[in-house]
Amino acid sequence: MAARSISEAKRVRYLLGQSSPAEREHIESEYFEDEDAFEEMLTAEDDLIDAYARGELTGEERWRFETRFVSSLSGRDRVHFARAFERAVSSTRSLETKLSSTLLDIFKTFQSPGLLRAATIGAVIFFVAVLAWLVNDRRRMTNEFRELHAESAELSKRTEVLQRSTDTEQTRRLSVTRQTGILPEVKNDRENFAVRKPKPSGIPINTQDATVGNASVRRKIIQPSVESLKTGSLLNLQPATTRDIHIAEGRRSGDNTVSGTVKDPSGNVVSGATVTLTDSVRNFTRTQSADKDGAYVFNAIPPGTYSMEVSARGFKTASVLGLAALVDTPIVCDVQLEIGAVSETVTVTSAAEAAINASDATLGNSFEPKRITELPLDVNNIVGLLSLQPHVNRTDFINGGRADQSNITLDGVDSTIRIPSFLRWIRFQLPLETTPIHEDYRVTIKTAGGRLVTSVDWSELLTPNQSIIDTPFISTSDLSSGDYLLLLMGKEPDGSFVKVAEFPFKVIKY
Amino acid sequence: MSLRKVLPKSEWVLTQAAFDGFLATLDRDRDKAGEKYEYIRLKLLKYFQWCRSDVPDIDADETINRVTRRIYEGEDIYNLTGYIYGVARLVHAESLKRRNLTQTLDEDSLIELSSTGVDVEGANYQECLERCLGRLSIEDREAITEYYRYKKIEKIECRKRLAARLGITLNTLRVKMHRQRMNLESCVEKCLARCKYTD
Numbered sequence: 001m002a003a004r005s006i007s008e009a010k011r012v013r014y015l016l017g018q019s020s021p022a023e024r025e026h027i028e029s030e031y032f033e034d035e036d037a038f039e040e041m042l043t044a045e046d047d048l049i050d051a052y053a054r055g056e057l058t059g060e061e062r063w064r065f066e067t068r069f070v071s072s073l074s075g076r077d078r079v080h081f082a083r084a085f086e087r088a089v090s091s092t093r094s095l096e097t098k099l100s101s102t103l104l105d106i107f108k109t110f111q112s113p114g115l116l117r118a119a120t121i122g123a124v125i126f127f128v129a130v131l132a133w134l135v136n137d138r139r140r141m142t143n144e145f146r147e148l149h150a151e152s153a154e155l156s157k158r159t160e161v162l163q164r165s166t167d168t169e170q171t172r173r174l175s176v177t178r179q180t181g182i183l184p185e186v187k188n189d190r191e192n193f194a195v196r197k198p199k200p201s202g203i204p205i206n207t208q209d210a211t212v213g214n215a216s217v218r219r220k221i222i223q224p225s226v227e228s229l230k231t232g233s234l235l236n237l238q239p240a241t242t243r244d245i246h247i248a249e250g251r252r253s254g255d256n257t258v259s260g261t262v263k264d265p266s267g268n269v270v271s272g273a274t275v276t277l278t279d280s281v282r283n284f285t286r287t288q289s290a291d292k293d294g295a296y297v298f299n300a301i302p303p304g305t306y307s308m309e310v311s312a313r314g315f316k317t318a319s320v321l322g323l324a325a326l327v328d329t330p331i332v333c334d335v336q337l338e339i340g341a342v343s344e345t346v347t348v349t350s351a352a353e354a355a356i357n358a359s360d361a362t363l364g365n366s367f368e369p370k371r372i373t374e375l376p377l378d379v380n381n382i383v384g385l386l387s388l389q390p391h392v393n394r395t396d397f398i399n400g401g402r403a404d405q406s407n408i409t410l411d412g413v414d415s416t417i418r419i420p421s422f423l424r425w426i427r428f429q430l431p432l433e434t435t436p437i438h439e440d441y442r443v444t445i446k447t448a449g450g451r452l453v454t455s456v457d458w459s460e461l462l463t464p465n466q467s468i469i470d471t472p473f474i475s476t477s478d479l480s481s482g483d484y485l486l487l488l489m490g491k492e493p494d495g496s497f498v499k500v501a502e503f504p505f506k507v508i509k510y
Numbered sequence: 511m512s513l514r515k516v517l518p519k520s521e522w523v524l525t526q527a528a529f530d531g532f533l534a535t536l537d538r539d540r541d542k543a544g545e546k547y548e549y550i551r552l553k554l555l556k557y558f559q560w561c562r563s564d565v566p567d568i569d570a571d572e573t574i575n576r577v578t579r580r581i582y583e584g585e586d587i588y589n590l591t592g593y594i595y596g597v598a599r600l601v602h603a604e605s606l607k608r609r610n611l612t613q614t615l616d617e618d619s620l621i622e623l624s625s626t627g628v629d630v631e632g633a634n635y636q637e638c639l640e641r642c643l644g645r646l647s648i649e650d651r652e653a654i655t656e657y658y659r660y661k662k663i664e665k666i667e668c669r670k671r672l673a674a675r676l677g678i679t680l681n682t683l684r685v686k687m688h689r690q691r692m693n694l695e696s697c698v699e700k701c702l703a704r705c706k707y708t709d
Contacts, residue, residue, distance in 0.1 A: 015560060028557065032595040036681060038553055043684035045556075046691055050658060068562055075559075081695045084639050089655050 011044035016064040046082075053082035169300065257330040258323065259297040262290045262310055264337055269294025273312035273337070277323075279304045301325050308333065316340035319347045416506045425473040430488055430501065432469055436462035438490030442497050443471045448483035457491075481509045524575050528582035532574070535581050535590065550574070550591070554598055561602050569605055573598045638701035642694050650690055657687045 013019045014027045031038040051057050052065045069075035262273040273290040277298050284304070290296045290312075305324050311317040315337035325331055338346055419426065428443065439461055445453040458472050469488070485504050489497035536550075537543040554573050558566030576597050580587065587593045643651055653672060660668045673683040 017562070028599075029592070029595060032553060032557075032591050032598075035549070036685075038556075039685040039688065040681060041556070043688045046688055054661060056661065068560075072559065072564075072566075077699065078695065080635070081639075081698055084635050084698070085658065085691075085694070087636070088639055088643065089659050 007040075008044055008047075011041055012048055015041075015045055015048055015068070016061060017068060018064065049078050049082045050086065053079060053086050256301045256303060256325040257297065257299055258301050258306070258308070258325055258333060259295070259330065260333040260335060262294040262296065262312065262335050262337060264315065265339060267336075270312050270315065270337055273310050273315075273335075275335075276309045277301070277306050278308070279306050281305075308335075310335045310337065311342050312337055313342065314339065315342070316344040316346050317342055319345050321347060416508055418508045418510060419476050419479065420510060423476055426476055426479075427473050428471040428486060428503075430469050430471060430486075430503065432462075432467050432500070434500065435464055436466055436469075438462075438492075438500070440491035441469065441500070442489040442491065443474070444487040444489060445474070445479070446485050446487070448485065453484065454478045476509075479507050479509070481507055483507075522575075522579050524578060525582075528578050531582050532578040535587070547574075550594060554594070557595075557598055558602060563602060563605055564609065565605075569598075569601050573601045576601070634702060634705040635698070638698045638705065639694075641701060642697035645697065646690070646694075654687055654690045654694070657683070658691075 010019065010023065010027065014024060019027065027037075027041075031041050048065065049069065052062065052069075057065060070079060258277060262270045262275065264270050269290075269292075271290055271292045271294055273294065273296075274287060275290060275296045275298075276285060276287045278285045282302075282304065284302070284306075286298055286301075288296055288298070303325055305322060308320040308323055309317055310320070316339070318335050318337055320333060320335065323331060323333060335348075417426075430443075440457065440459045442455060442457045444455040447453060454474055456472050456474065460469060462469060471488075483504070483506050485502060487502050488500045490500045491497055533540060533543040533547060536546040551570055551574065554570035555566050558569040563569050573594065577587075577590075577594055580593075643655075646654070653676065656672055657669060659665075669683060670680060673680045676683065678686070
């Protein structure tokens with residue numbers, strides 16, 4: 001073997017058994033003592049085997065190698081491996097050589113002036129095309145962004161206009177409410193029950209019993225103020241109505257929709273007809289024109305009984321009376337005009353019943369006074385009446401929801417009294433709608449089932465025009481969550497007590 | 511000398527306690543002692559291979575047994591590796607005398623590689639080698655093929671360049687490549703055994 005370093009040559013001689021005894025002992029003691037020397041011996045053995053496998057050994061070296069390595073099984077295995085490994089390494093080498101020569105050929109090809117110029121021109125054209133596409137795409141995206149920005153601004157303006165009109169409408173409704181005495185409905189994110197204020201009936205006050213349904217008193221329930229709850233000093237109650245009870249269930253209660261189509265005698269739509277909706281009791285009037293399809297829609301109509309006039313040139317004015325807008329029950333009232341002078345009027349009495357609500361998911365129904373008075377009811381509270389409605393039971397569970405997940409409102413005001421646990425005493429403030437004639441009073445609170453909870457007597461000299469009376473403080477420990485009826489009784493000269501008013505309410509303790 | 515009874519060589523049998531004592535002499539940590547034991551045995555194995563012992567593994571074990579016995583009997587050994595080498599030389603000398611192999615080998619004892627029945631160009635062998643090469647990382651595969659690629663003068667220059675590129679000394683590179691090669695050989699051996707079994 002040529003060109004081997006001296007130390008490596010010594011190792012190879014040792015491996016081939018050519019070393020002198022002294023050299024042999026030296027090498028052996030060295031690799032026994034020194035790990036690096038031993039490792040180098042191992043690598044020298046590898047190289048020797050490779051040299052044999054490649055046929056690099058001389059004749060004598062080859063003979064010696066075979067006598068020392070090939071004669072043992074492990075030695076033969078190593079030689080076999082060396083040969084196979086040499087083949088593997090050679091194939092890698094030849095592949096790389098082929099690849100490098102191919103690359104060289106390609107490079108040489110591009111060294112040709114004509115081809116190089118053509119390739120350069122092609123690359124420039126490609127680059128310019130890509131650049132143009134990018135610029136164009138950026139311009140298009142910029143335009144789209146501007147358009148979107150303009151649309152967004154337009155939408156914002158529209159939203160603002162709509163918000164303004166909504167505010168105006170709400171303001172107008174509030175003014176109408178104040179004029180007509182209907183309290184604005186209390187909005188609640190939970191289910192709502194609305195009891196509508198009755199129209200003045202003139203029916204005398206029932207001072208004989210505690211039944212509801214005979215329209216004995218015009219009563220209101222005033223929602224207890226937070227401040228009074230916090231101070232624990234005063235809770236306000238207004239009497240409840242028993243005349244008309246409307247139940248609403250859904251995300252919003254009370255307001256309604258009146259819509260329809262104006263048609264001529266032959267059934268064709270009449271566009272541009274003037275439609276006026278009026279509630280004379282509450283001085284409520286709204287007017288609009290039918291659209292090109294003859295359709296009209298009055299949104300956000302408070303529950304009540306309305307009259308509607310429809311006029312159009314060449315037709316007699318149609319007047320629809322007794323249009324009952326119930327709670328959350330959209331009214332559809334199609335009007336067919338008759339040919340004639342506008343000054344002539346055709347009066348139609350509405351036979352509108354509680355229509356099926358095909359407009360949205362809200363449910364609504366009403367109790368007519370007649371139904372309340374004629375039904376053999378054994379209830380004397382709101383919830384008892386509400387239980388006549390689908391999905392409502394006597395324990396105030398609505399649609400499977402718990403009682404404390406529902407609110408009952410009378411005349412749009414929540415009659416539910418929430419009593420925090422820290423509040424020990426509450427005081428009811430009761431409005432009086434009759435002239436005070438008593439000096440001694442008794443407040444009696446009963447459960448919905450009629451069980452007496454508490455009864456307190458007190459004396460209070462009231463002025464003739466006094467409309468509110470404060471009850472003494474009542475212990476909240478007597479009131480657990482549930483439905484109650486508060487009876488305000490006045491003491492007669494003979495010592496007996498007669499009922500002045502009654503106030504159903506619901507307590508939720510938390 | 512300890513008070514332990516000294517038995518004749520032929521009667522002495524390696525016990526667990528004696529071997530534990532040998533390991534304890536190598537290192538207090540048993541794991542490290544195990545590694546050192548393996549390394550010493552490899553040295554002995556190679557020594558007897560390079561000395562043309564017919565049974566290098568038996569001779570290596572005999573050497574270790576004798577050293578273990580001496581340690582177990584309480585002999586104070588200051589240079590263990592030197593002592594082991596001395597014992598190995600004695601074992602080798604005894605082996606040569608016993609088998610009367612001091613003269614050169616007969617021509618008949620030479621075995622031609624072609625008669626071993628191993629076909630290194632066969633599909634199994636090549637496939638096993640490629641599979642084992644494939645198990646190496648890309649860096650290791652490139653390094654080992656480059657290390658063993660060239661011949662003669664080219665080989666030395668290439669290995670120097672490779673060592674410089676890897677940032678290690680030439681000796682370290684040799685050791686590293688030798689270990690890679692041993693792993694590769696072992697892998698091929700196992701692979702061939704599996705192929706033989708499945709065939």
